[in-house]
Amino acid sequence: MQSSPLLENLIESLRCLPGVGPKSAQRMAYHLLQRNRSGGMELARSLTAAMSQIGHCQHCRTFTEEDSCNICNNPRRQSSGLLCVVEQPSDIQAIEQTGQFSGRYFVLMGHLSPLDGIGPKEIGLDLLHKRLQNEKFTEVILATNPTVEGDATANYIAELCVEQGIKVSRIAHGIPVGGELEMVDGTTLTHSFLGRREIHY
Amino acid sequence: MQSSPLLENLIESLRCLPGVGPKSAQRMAYHLLQRNRSGGMELARSLTAAMSQIGHCQHCRTFTEEDSCNICNNPRRQSSGLLCVVEQPSDIQAIEQTGQFSGRYFVLMGHLSPLDGIGPKEIGLDLLHKRLQNEKFTEVILATNPTVEGDATANYIAELCVEQGIKVSRIAHGIPVGGELEMVDGTTLTHSFLGRREIHY
Numbered sequence: 001m002q003s004s005p006l007l008e009n010l011i012e013s014l015r016c017l018p019g020v021g022p023k024s025a026q027r028m029a030y031h032l033l034q035r036n037r038s039g040g041m042e043l044a045r046s047l048t049a050a051m052s053q054i055g056h057c058q059h060c061r062t063f064t065e066e067d068s069c070n071i072c073n074n075p076r077r078q079s080s081g082l083l084c085v086v087e088q089p090s091d092i093q094a095i096e097q098t099g100q101f102s103g104r105y106f107v108l109m110g111h112l113s114p115l116d117g118i119g120p121k122e123i124g125l126d127l128l129h130k131r132l133q134n135e136k137f138t139e140v141i142l143a144t145n146p147t148v149e150g151d152a153t154a155n156y157i158a159e160l161c162v163e164q165g166i167k168v169s170r171i172a173h174g175i176p177v178g179g180e181l182e183m184v185d186g187t188t189l190t191h192s193f194l195g196r197r198e199i200h201y
Numbered sequence: 202m203q204s205s206p207l208l209e210n211l212i213e214s215l216r217c218l219p220g221v222g223p224k225s226a227q228r229m230a231y232h233l234l235q236r237n238r239s240g241g242m243e244l245a246r247s248l249t250a251a252m253s254q255i256g257h258c259q260h261c262r263t264f265t266e267e268d269s270c271n272i273c274n275n276p277r278r279q280s281s282g283l284l285c286v287v288e289q290p291s292d293i294q295a296i297e298q299t300g301q302f303s304g305r306y307f308v309l310m311g312h313l314s315p316l317d318g319i320g321p322k323e324i325g326l327d328l329l330h331k332r333l334q335n336e337k338f339t340e341v342i343l344a345t346n347p348t349v350e351g352d353a354t355a356n357y358i359a360e361l362c363v364e365q366g367i368k369v370s371r372i373a374h375g376i377p378v379g380g381e382l383e384m385v386d387g388t389t390l391t392h393s394f395l396g397r398r399e400i401h402y
Contacts, residue, residue: 004265006251013247016240017218018232024220029251030291031219033264034310037252039217044248046214047233050207051241054234063234064205090231109235 007033059131061107061124062089077104081138085128085157087111087145095143103141106131111149112156120156128157132164139167146173146191208234260332262308262325263290278305282339286329286358288312288346296344304342307332312350313357321357329358333365340368347374347392 007029014025032040056062057069064070071077071092082103086092092105108123120126132140140161144150154170161168174192175184184192208230215226233241257263258270265271272278272293283304287293293306309324321327333341341362345351355371362369375393376385385393 004255004267004270006247006255006266007264010247010251013240013244016233016237016244017229019225019228026291026294027220028218030264030289032217032248032252033255036217039214040248040252043214043217044245044252046207046211047241047245047248050211050230051233051238051245054205054207063208063231065207066205069205088231090227093227 056109057107060105061109061127062092062105072104077102080104081136082141083131083137083139084141084143085154086143087150087153091143101141108144108153111144111147111153113149123153125157125160129160132160132166137166139169142168142170257310261306262310262328263293263306273305278303281305282337283342284332284338284340285342285344286355287344288351288354292344302342309345309354312345312348312354314350324354326358326361330361333361333367338367340370343369343371 010029011022011025014020014028015022020028053065054063055065057064057072058067059072060069062069062071080103082101083106084095084101084103085106085108086095087108087110089107089109092107095101095105106124106128108125110118110123112118112120112123131137140157142154142157144154158168158170172195173188174195175181175188181189211230212223212226215221215229216223221229254266255264256266258265258273259268260273261270263270263272281304283302284307285296285302285304286307286309287296288309288311290308290310293308296302296306307325307329309326311319311324313319313321313324332338341358343355343358345355359369359371373396374389375396376382376389382390
C-alpha cells in the first residue's frame with residue numbers, strides 16, 4: 001500500500017526508461033522528491049519539449065527540431081562530398097567524437113529486415129537514392145553495424161551507389177585496438193585477415 | 202556536436218536521476234524518441250504532478266499529496282496502538298511488503314547527525330514528541346538503520362518514550378535468514394549473540 005497515488009504513478013511512469021526496473025524506479029522517485037524537485041521539474045519540461053517538438057531532418061533523417069539539422073546545414077560539410085550511412089542517430093554521436101569525419105550523414109533508423117516487414121522504403125532508401133542522384137558525392141562510406149542485417153543493408157546501398165557511379169566503401173572490421181588476438185572471435189579474425197593491408201616502406 | 206539542442210537538454214536533464222551517467226542518459230533519450238514518445242509524455246506529466254503536489258503527511262511525515270496519508274487515516278491501524286519509527290519513506294514500503302506490521306509509522310526523513318547540522322528538530326522529533334504525549338501508543342518500535350547514526354537516533358527516541366512511560370523496542374539485528382555464519386561480519390555476529398533468545402519447550 002503506497003501512501004500516495006501520485007507517487008505510484010511516478011514510479012510506474014519511470015519504468016518506461018530502458019534498464020529501469022521497479023526497484024530503480026522507486027529509488028529514482030524518492031531521490032527526486034527528497035533531494036531534487038527542481039531537477040524533476042526541469043526533466044518534465046525537457047521531456048515535454050523533446051517528445052513533442054523533435055522530428056527528423058529532411059536530408060539525413062537524424063533527430064532535430066528544425067527542418068534540417070546542424071550537420072546538414074554546415075557549408076564546410078556540404079563541400080566535402082562525403083556521405084556516411086549509419087543505422088542510428090547515436091552512431092553519428094560516436095563518429096563525431098572521433099573527429100575523423102567531416103562529411104555529412106544519412107541515418108537509416110534501422111536496417112533491412114524483410115522478415116519484420118522492414119524493406120528499403122522503411123529505412124528511407126528512396127530518399128537516399130534521390131540524394132545520390134541530385135547531390136554530387138565523391139564517396140559514400142557505409143558504417144552500418146557488422147551484423148548479418150547491417151552487412152545486407154550495406155550491400156544493398158553499395159549497389160545503389162555503383163549504379164550512380166559513386167565510389168563506395170565499407171568501414172574496416174577487425175581486431176579492436178588494445179584487444180588481444182587470443183580473445184577475439186573467429187569471424188572477426190577472419191575479417192581482419194581478409195582486410196589486411198600491405199605495409200609500404 | 203549534437204544535431205538538436207532539445208535533445209542535448211533532455212540528455213542533460215535525465216542525468217538528475219540517480220545512477221544515470223552520460224551514456225545511459227543518451228540511451229534513454231534515444232529510446233524514448235525512437236520507440237516510446239507517449240511513454241515520455243506520460244512520464245513528463247507524472248513528474249510535474251508528483252514534484253508540485255506531493256508534500257508530507259502531517260502525522261507521519263511520509264510523502265503524500267493529501268494532508269494525511271492512507272496509513273494514518275486507516276482506523277484499524279489507529280486502533281492498534283503501535284508506532285514504527287523509520288528513517289525513510291521507502292522503509293515503510295519494505296515493512297509493508299512483509300505484512301507483519303499493522304500499526305502506524307513515523308518517518309524521520311533522515312537520522313540525527315549533529316556534524317551536518319541535523320538535530321532533533323530537523324528529523325521532526327518535536328512532532329513525534331507531541332504525538333507521544335497526545336495519542337495513546339502501547340508500543341513504539343524503532344526501525345532505524347543499524348548504523349552508528351541510526352543507533353544514536355534510536356537511543357534518543359527511546360529516551361523520549363521512556364519519559365512518557367511508553368513501551369519501546371528495537372528491531373532485532375543478527376544473521377540474515379539464509380546467510381552463513383562464516384560469511385557474517387563480527388559486529389553482526391556479536392549482535393546476534395547479545396540478542397539471543399531462550400528456546401522454550
